[in-house]
Amino acid sequence: MNEDKIKGQWKQLTGKIKTQWGKLTDDDLKVAEGNREYLAGKLQERYGIARDEADKQIKEFDRSL
Structure with a gap:
């Protein structure tokens, strides 16, 4: 997936990202x-x-x- 798509779908991806990397906080993902x-x-x-x-x-x- 290219970076533009990732940025566009960031809110949907945050759940999958937190599943993959549980040590990342909500604040980390908001800033990212x-x-x-x-x-x-x-x-x-x-x-x-x-x-x-x-x-x-x-x-x-x-x-x-």
Whole structure:
């Protein structure tokens, strides 16, 4: 899914994102509002993973939609 679609459907996707990454808060998702860079940063912060791993997880999530 491209970034424009993600931003357009952000509210619908937040439930799936919270299921995938339960450590993300509602506030994290409100601030992210479809911003892939911010989301990757929050995944790094909450899960203690490297940036490339966060990007990989987001791409995998993207493909599953």
